[in-house]
Amino acid sequence: MSTTTLRTRPPLTPALTAATALLATLAVAAALLALGGYSPGDAFAALFRGAFGSWDRFVSFTLVRATPLLLTGLAVAFAFRARVWNIGAEGQLHAGALAGVAVAVALPGTPGLILIPATLLAAAAAGALWASVPAAMKTGMGVGEVITTLLMNFVALFMAQFLVQGPLRESRGVFNQTDEIPAAAHLPDLIPGTRLHLGFLIGVLIAVALWLYLTRTPGGFRLRAVGASPRAAEVSGRFRAKPVVWLAFLTSGAIAGLAGGVQIAGITHRMYENLSPGWGYTAIAVALLARLNPLALVVTAIVFGALSAGGGAMQRDAGVPEVWVRGIEALVILAVLTVDRSWQALADRGSRG
Amino acid sequence: MSTRNGPCERRGGSESSGLAARLRDVTKRFGPVTALEGVSFDLVPGEIHGLLGENGAGKTTLARVLGGLLTPDEGRVEIGGCEVALRSARDARALGVAMVHQHFSLVPRFSGLENIALFNGGAWTKRGMAAPGYRERVEARARELKLEVELDLPVEGLGVGARQRIEILKALMSETSVLLLDEPTAVLAPREVDGLFAVLKEVARAGTGIVLVAHKLDEVLAAADRVTVLRRGGWVLTREAASVSAGELAEAMVGGAVGGHLARGAAGGQRPTVDRGRTAMDERRAATPAADQLVGTADPAPVASLRGVTTIRDGEPALRHVNAAVKRGEILGIAGVDGNGQRELARVLARIRTPDEGDATLPAEVGWIPQDRAEEGLVNGFTISENVAFALHGKDSCRKGPWLDWAGIEETAAELVREMDVRATSSTATAANLSGGNQQKVVTGREFLRSADLLVAESPTRGLDVKATVAVRSRIAALARHGDHPPGVVLISADLDEILELSDRIAVMVRGRLIPVPRDAHNPRDIGELMLGARVRPDENADGHAGETRNTVRGPEGSTPGARSAGGGPP
CATH class of the missing domain: 3.40.50.300 (P-loop containing nucleotide triphosphate hydrolases)
Incomplete structure (x- = not known):
């Protein structure tokens, strides 16, 4: 046997599956649009123009909308890598946004250098705290986290409603929203003249950090092993699953909470009902399309950001209602799963000769 | 079920052996593994036939061939004196062959009666309940077999022994000439084992041939009329239980002949x-x-x-x-x-x-080569290097600061591959792509690395x-x-x-x-x-x-x- 690099995997396969899935999605969407009496060509052209038509469209719309998807997507991917099925990014995001606003509003006159980190840390801590409840139920009592994290989303949503209608309601008392956070807490623009804020960079940095952690550190190896096979991790690695599960829950919750903090500090500057159009759920599609790889997730988040940014243009220019975009998002998940399975089936057949 | 009558009717009584079931020179392979090799086996009506062997000896495979769950690669299967080609458990069932599996197949929420009715076609109505009058038939059958069964409570609340009796009654509700039990005692407490054997003797008395798969010698000797021993997929002996000693059986099951040949x-x-x-x-x-x-x-x-x-x-x-x-x-x-x-x-x-x-x-x-290499010794989706890293990730020599030294680990893994003579299909092979022997070499070499x-x-x-x-x-x-x-x-x-x-x-x-x-x-x-x-x-x-x-x-x-x-x- 000659010298070998044993660890490297065929690098193209995940990218190929993702690309195939996207193409399949577009094909199915085109067929459905045609059936609905729309012109698929016009619709896709409008969608593309809306997302990538100009530098400003790309930066101020696509990338800005990709930011919360990137962060929640990373939260989901990291948990999934450890076989922790955190469906609760939506709730953790709300908890983070609430905590961020509360801290920022409570500290007027603090310089941004302190206030911004304080706001974001509060958001991350609240997200982690929100995730710690299902974590404790799973590790302590064996309660499945799919249900608990999902239900915690509703608790967070209703808690947010309650707080913006009551204790945290703006001092004017007009709308169901909080006061605006002090200007010092606003995230600086990443590219002057656009709406893109520091949050996107934070997301990219976290993606790189998670990737390095998972692929290059002993802790990341332990997490991947527990995620791939808890029994083998225990027997071969002598790893205990519990600390890994806790780590996955808390990190995932913190990143999702941070997504909420980044959104209020970077864009909305206040908290209100229905802050998120379901980023925490779309994040699952973003993460799956990236095959749970944090670096690939930067790309898939931008793809979904583009869908969101282009949806409005599609409605305006091609007369296709924006809800079609949600349909396309859903098609992506189906396509990823289908392509994945068919690919595996093909590979199996091939290897069996 | 086209297989049922054709060959049976043609051969008819002309070749009637008087046997409940018979296997002749049956061979069954799974990929490279030969689970049964040229095994013949007779089952006389009314006997309890103990099937002994170590794990992997082929006894469950034999039972599954008889039960229609597996199709033999070579050899013949006869039921009631007629050669048959069983394609499914349903085929076997139609010929009067019933199987009680090691893991029960009962609906936990259903009562015993509902489970029995559900299994026996026609007794389960479209409205989702046992047919009227079916209960009386079940009760009568249970009395015949002297089986004590609880018919009304959900089976999930019953003990293992009680569930097993329902499983047996379920299998015996229709005409049954062959009853196969795969390790029925494995789940039972000693007291329940005695109860089970009493039931089996009653069933056998009614003319049903029973195959009792087990690996506990004393139990088989306590219940069986005849005993067959398999070892490594081959037939070793068939004897009257009364005329064979524990020592002989022990030697037959684990003895040196085959192993000596191997070495x-x-x-x-x-x-x-x-x-x-x-x-x-x-x-x-x-x-x-x-x-x-x-x-x-x-x-x-x-x-x-x-x-x-x-x-x-x-x-x-x-x-x-x-x-x-x-x-x-x-x-x-x-x-x-x-x-x-x-x-x-x-x-x-x-x-x-x-x-x-x-x-x-x-x-x-501690170095540990675990028994289940596929599920415990290796992560199937990991590469060889990653699996080798299990033994290395904690060692200082495999770290550079906070990072794992993958280059060093890969070198060690490549060395292990050479030294242990692991035949990998490709250099980037994941553990799942290795044969069992190569997997074991990787695990063994890795555990040695722990020093x-x-x-x-x-x-x-x-x-x-x-x-x-x-x-x-x-x-x-x-x-x-x-x-x-x-x-x-x-x-x-x-x-x-x-x-x-x-x-x-x-x-x-x-x-x-x-x-x-x-x-x-x-x-x-x-x-x-x-x-x-x-x-x-x-x-x-x-x-x-x-x-x-x-x-x-x-x-x-x-x-x-x-x-x-x-x-x-x-x-």
Whole structure:
């Protein structure tokens, strides 16, 4: 046997599956649009123009909308890598946004250098705290986290409603929203003249950090092993699953909470009902399309950001209602799963000769 | 079910053998593994036919061929004197063959009556309930078979024995000429076993031929009229239960003939390491005669020792007052039928299970070749390097600051691949793409990399082909015999040839107890009897005429004086 690099995997396969899935999605969407009496060509052209038509469209719309998807997507991917099925990014995001606003509003006159980190840390801590409840139920009592994290989303949503209608309601008392956070807490623009804020960079940095952690550190190896096979991790690695599960829950919750903090500090500057159009759920599609790889997730988040940014243009220019975009998002998940399975089936057949 | 009548009617009574079922020269392969090879088997109406064999001997495969769940690659299946081609369990069912699986197939929320009705077509109405009047038929049948069943409560609330009776009644509701039971006693308490056997005798009296798959010798001898033993997929013997001794069966199940053939077949210059090991071992043997007396108390400074270790699993003791010690350069062989506490023992030794009672003195790191290499020894989706990293990730030499030194790990893995002669399909192979033998070589090599003072090897060659078996065994022997700091090795195996070939000292694990085997009883027959729970006194062993009759079979809770003295703890 000659010298070998044993660890490297065929690098193209995940990218190929993702690309195939996207193409399949577009094909199915085109067929459905045609059936609905729309012109698929016009619709896709409008969608593309809306997302990538100009530098400003790309930066101020696509990338800005990709930011919360990137962060929640990373939260989901990291948990999934450890076989922790955190469906609760939506709730953790709300908890983070609430905590961020509360801290920022409570500290007027603090310089941004302190206030911004304080706001974001509060958001991350609240997200982690929100995730710690299902974590404790799973590790302590064996309660499945799919249900608990999902239900915690509703608790967070209703808690947010309650707080913006009551204790945290703006001092004017007009709308169901909080006061605006002090200007010092606003995230600086990443590219002057656009709406893109520091949050996107934070997301990219976290993606790189998670990737390095998972692929290059002993802790990341332990997490991947527990995620791939808890029994083998225990027997071969002598790893205990519990600390890994806790780590996955808390990190995932913190990143999702941070997504909420980044959104209020970077864009909305206040908290209100229905802050998120379901980023925490779309994040699952973003993460799956990236095959749970944090670096690939930067790309898939931008793809979904583009869908969101282009949806409005599609409605305006091609007369296709924006809800079609949600349909396309859903098609992506189906396509990823289908392509994945068919690919595996093909590979199996091939290897069996 | 087109297969049912065609051949049967044509052949009709002309070739009626009077047998309930018969297999002729049946061979069944799974990929490279031959599970059954040219096995013939007769089942007479009204008999209970015990099917004995170690794990992997082929007994479940045989039952599944009869039950229509597997189609043989070669050979013929006859039911009721007619050759048939069974394509499914439904085909077999239509011919009067019923199977009770090891894991029950009952709907937990349904009552016993509902489960029975659901299974027997026509008795289950479209409105989702048992047909009117069906209950009376079930009750009548239960009375006939003297089966006590609870029909009205959801089965999920019933005990295992009660569920098993429902399963049996379910199978016997329609005309049944052949009843197959796969390890029916595995899930039962001893008291329930007696109840089951009483039921089976009643069923047999009505003319049904019963195949009882088991690996516990005493149970089969208590219930069966005839016994067939399989070993490594081949037929060994079929005898009247009354005319065969426990010792004969023990030897048939685990004996040396096939294994000896295996070792010889692979000899061709491949075993020098092992042979050298033998010599070294013999020298050591002469030097430490005291080691024979008790499991590992002779050495003043063992690398690992257990004192009175007891563990509780699911409310039952899994290990009972186990005393053991192993020193450097020594292989302690622990023989035993699967499921007598070996897994628990390995877990204690590997430090992932703490004893509930007693003391375990163990080195900080332990090498462990686990029994289930596919599910526990490897992460299938990981590459060879990543799987090798399990042994390395904690070592400073494989880190650069906070990072894992993957380049170094890959180098080590590539070296391991060369040294262990792992045949990888490609350099980027994931563990899942390796054959069983190559997987085991990776696991073995990796556990060696830990350079631990103790190595636990659990059935290290199960399911491997001859070449891989020789390779893995010789590596283990070489590890223990050579080097400046050889580890102590605990070899846990149900394969007696392996135990006898490699071990310096031998103990047998029976029902959670560890029984030392005196040097003069180091032969398949004596050890086999101990493994299978036959009552053997050490002094009888020494004279070489132990366990000749069924009277020597030990009762369920019995334990030999030898066991107590070896266990060391209070009874």
